[in-house]
Amino acid sequence: MSPLQTVPAGSLNAHDARDARETRPSARQRNAAARTARTLRRRRVVNAIMVSLLALSAVIAVIPLVLIVYHLGRSGLSSLNVAFFTQDPKSVGEVGGGMANAILGTLMVVGVGAAIGMPIGIGAGLYVAERRATKLATVVRFLADVLNGLPSIVMGIFAWEFLVRPLGHFSAWAGAVALAAMLVPMVTRTTEEMVRLVPQSLREAALALGYSRSRTALTVVLRTATAGIVTGALVAIARIAGETAPLLFTALGNQFRSTSLNKPIAALPLQIFQYAVSPYEDWHRQAWAGALVLIALVLTISLVARAATQSRVDAGSE
Amino acid sequence: MATMSRPITTLRLERGGADDAPVSARVRIEALSASFSGKPAVKNVSMDVLDHRVTAIIGPSGCGKSTFLRCLNRMHETVSGATATGRVLLDGHDIFDPRVNPTAIRKHVGMVFQKPTPFPTMSIRENVAAGLKVHRPSPTGRELEAIVERALRRSALWDEVKDRLGAPATGLSGGQQQRLCIARALATDPEVLLLDEPTASLDPISTQSVEELVYELRKDVAVVMVTHNMQQAARVSDVTAFFLHGEMVECAPTAKMFTAPQDARTEAYITGRFG
Numbered sequence: 001m002s003p004l005q006t007v008p009a010g011s012l013n014a015h016d017a018r019d020a021r022e023t024r025p026s027a028r029q030r031n032a033a034a035r036t037a038r039t040l041r042r043r044r045v046v047n048a049i050m051v052s053l054l055a056l057s058a059v060i061a062v063i064p065l066v067l068i069v070y071h072l073g074r075s076g077l078s079s080l081n082v083a084f085f086t087q088d089p090k091s092v093g094e095v096g097g098g099m100a101n102a103i104l105g106t107l108m109v110v111g112v113g114a115a116i117g118m119p120i121g122i123g124a125g126l127y128v129a130e131r132r133a134t135k136l137a138t139v140v141r142f143l144a145d146v147l148n149g150l151p152s153i154v155m156g157i158f159a160w161e162f163l164v165r166p167l168g169h170f171s172a173w174a175g176a177v178a179l180a181a182m183l184v185p186m187v188t189r190t191t192e193e194m195v196r197l198v199p200q201s202l203r204e205a206a207l208a209l210g211y212s213r214s215r216t217a218l219t220v221v222l223r224t225a226t227a228g229i230v231t232g233a234l235v236a237i238a239r240i241a242g243e244t245a246p247l248l249f250t251a252l253g254n255q256f257r258s259t260s261l262n263k264p265i266a267a268l269p270l271q272i273f274q275y276a277v278s279p280y281e282d283w284h285r286q287a288w289a290g291a292l293v294l295i296a297l298v299l300t301i302s303l304v305a306r307a308a309t310q311s312r313v314d315a316g317s318e
Numbered sequence: 319m320a321t322m323s324r325p326i327t328t329l330r331l332e333r334g335g336a337d338d339a340p341v342s343a344r345v346r347i348e349a350l351s352a353s354f355s356g357k358p359a360v361k362n363v364s365m366d367v368l369d370h371r372v373t374a375i376i377g378p379s380g381c382g383k384s385t386f387l388r389c390l391n392r393m394h395e396t397v398s399g400a401t402a403t404g405r406v407l408l409d410g411h412d413i414f415d416p417r418v419n420p421t422a423i424r425k426h427v428g429m430v431f432q433k434p435t436p437f438p439t440m441s442i443r444e445n446v447a448a449g450l451k452v453h454r455p456s457p458t459g460r461e462l463e464a465i466v467e468r469a470l471r472r473s474a475l476w477d478e479v480k481d482r483l484g485a486p487a488t489g490l491s492g493g494q495q496q497r498l499c500i501a502r503a504l505a506t507d508p509e510v511l512l513l514d515e516p517t518a519s520l521d522p523i524s525t526q527s528v529e530e531l532v533y534e535l536r537k538d539v540a541v542v543m544v545t546h547n548m549q550q551a552a553r554v555s556d557v558t559a560f561f562l563h564g565e566m567v568e569c570a571p572t573a574k575m576f577t578a579p580q581d582a583r584t585e586a587y588i589t590g591r592f593g
Contacts (some may be wrong), residue, residue: 084386202437202438204435206437206448207396207424208393209428209449209503210453210506211452211585212452215452224439302356
């Protein structure tokens with residue numbers, strides 16, 4: 001059909017259909033069609049195999065988590081009762097009691113650790129992101145990466161060397177400082193990433209209104225990145241909540257309820273460890289329950305973090 | 319669009335009244351040069367920005383028109399490695415004077431960018447008031463409300479947002495966001511308003527509303543607008559400056575510029591032979 005020939009749009013399909021009926025496909029066309037069909041079939045098979053392999057990897061990846069949760073539920077759920085949350089451990093040999101002291105201890109140590117670590121981490125992250133070209137920023141970024149890869153027991157040694165040894169006693173403070181030392185590099189890096197996501201145009205808009213650089217960073221940039229920073233901080237807190245090694249020779253653990261930051265304090269991971277290696281059947285069951293509570297705590301923090309990301313808080317609306 | 323079909327040559331003639339009154343130079347630019355890490359972007363530009371007039375800066379991409387604009391409120395120097403020499407006199411005072419605080423300059427010279435930049439965490443009201451917070455004395459309560467309303471009225475946005483001042487600014491359309499940014503810049507009552515391709519990211523309807531707004535704003539402020547759209551320069555500006563390779567080739571009343579350009583390069587550009 002010559003391009004100059006004008007055909008009403010509607011009649012085009014009718015033409016094609018008649019053409020197809022009138023001319024039978026040649027042998028060459030049939031061969032080509034068969035080849036295409038074979039290639040297509042082969043592609044579909046390869047695709048199906050690859051997709052199943054990937055699905056299998058995904059399933060294998062979550063199997064440990066499923067098994068852990070299943071096993072914890074089976075062994076721990078039966079030992080969970082009101083007493084577990086409200087009572088302190090009974091003396092050795094006595095059946096019953098709970099881990100109220102350890103739950104309280106974990107909340108205190110993690111809370112103080114977060115209170116120390118988060119401002120430092122957020123401040124460092126903001127600096128590293130906003131002054132990314134300076135020598136200090138480069139050094140801090142590199143050291144934060146090194147610290148992130150450091151075994152957590154080293155953080156415990158650090159706190160022991162600087163707090164426990166000079167003061168002459170183990171304490172909740174030392175545990176909190178060890179956890180804070182773990183938290184700082186994690187929060188630094190996530191804060192930096194979130195701050196870098198804030199578009200340059202927003203900074204320029206603030207500067208053009210007469211904001212100073214520091215005011216721009218603190219009010220506009222930090223506020224815009226808040227949701228992401230909160231998420232990152234919560235994930236980091238969830239991680240330190242389950243740490244055992246940094247607490248071993250800082251917070252030490254305590255069989256009794258203590259609310260003093262200057263004394264050794266119990267913590268869930270420590271208590272679980274201590275009970276798990278003990279020879280008592282009842283303590284074993286309580287260790288399982290403690291592990292279940294710990295994992296539930298971490299899961300809750302993670303869920304809150306997810307919720308915080310999704311509901312991009314409208315800090316501006318009334 | 320009505321404004322678009324208006325012939326360029328007759329546009330000047332339609333204006334009258336206040337336009338005929340003598341105007342003074344709000345900003346005097348003397349031998350301004352600007353560079354990035356030693357690479358010159360603006361070379362030895364001298365011109366006047368008239369009060370109550372819209373000055374359009376046109377020219378091909380990379381000709382230094384945005385850099386020139388950013389020198390006028392000292393935003394240029396916020397980029398690392400950027401330097402500027404020469405003098406920019408705002409009402410007779412050199413803004414490059416070492417004793418001058420650049421943040422104070424930006425209260426008097428407002429700026430709006432190509433992409434609308436409302437602060438996403440702030441409400442419409444907070445966005446408009448954002449610039450007021452950093453300048454003393456900062457108004458509060460009733461006074462603040464009045465300033466916010468006035469700024470929104472001046473940017474022709476009041477009627478569209480008066481019932482939802484507490485709503486997030488990001489809920490507005492692109493054109494509304496841009497007018498919000500203009501309101502934000504107007505809230506500090508600047509003498510000069512710099513617009514860096516303010517309609518480049520807007521649809522034709524929003525573009526028209528911003529153009530009409532710019533045309534209205536001449537009553538109160540001196541406007542300098544960078545645009546890559548020559549029709550836009552012809553529609554809304556009183557004076558046009560043509561930039562090429564960092565130099566200002568020609569600066570003349572817009573009607574003259576588009577009908578009888580003095581320089582062959584200007585003529586080549588506005589007749590579409592390059593750029």
